[in-house]
Amino acid sequence: MARIAIGSDHAGYELKQHLIGFMEAAGHSVDDQGTHSTESVDYPEICAGVGRTVRDGDADFGIVLGGSGQGEQLAANKVRGVRAALCNCLYTARMAREHNDANVLSMGARVVGTGVAEEVVQIFLTQAFEGGRHQRRVDQITELEANF
Template sequence: MTRIAIGSDHAGFELKSHLIDLLGAEGHDVVDLGTGSTESVDYPKFCAAVGRVVRDGDADLGIVLGGSGQGEQLAANKVRGVRAALCNDLYTARMARAHNDANVLSMGARVVGIGLAEEIVATFLATGFDGGRHQRRVDQIVALEAEF
């Protein structure tokens, strides 16, 4: 069982609700960090909350959702230790985990449909980090993060 933190803005709310139900039915422990409706909100606080929970080890992975997923990825990546990846297709979901050891998935609810979103999440969760030469690169990213 994987513990997954999830958050969204208003544009991602319906997809977030769907994924919470799906992931829960699959046996995952899902932590919903908001928002709670389709009423317009600013996404940074929700995405940062997901990042903090992942960083602190209170969740194994995170998911952030918005209209495009772009701003959500940027906000989550401001949390030290987060490697959020915008994945609106299966290839980037697989590579984000395998090569970058991404720990937060970002998606655009206005970009992907529910079926594709389900496949992206499944791919992200099922893919492990390859390590090897990729570990060296992740270590360099971590060093850059510490530097700035």
């Protein structure tokens, strides 16, 4: 089973709580990095913390949640070594893993319901990276990141 770091802002809090239960019931280890209520909070440091946990090898995957998931994805992607993907449907979750070897999932709690969110998480955590021509592209992204 996977080790997962998860974080959200206030808009993603309720979905985060739901997904923690869903993932723990499936046997995954979950590190809840906040927020811990629906009180308004700024998300950048929470999402960067999730990204650092993945980058440092203390989690296999990260999940960041907000209202749309957009800002959360952007914040997580500021951490070198993170490939955060906004996936509000099953297809983008599968492609994020198969083609981009994404290691952080971002979702919008105001975009997806709990059922779809569960399916997206399941795909993201189980879909393998295809490698091959996609590895070359991931390597190019990593090189771009190293040069800026």
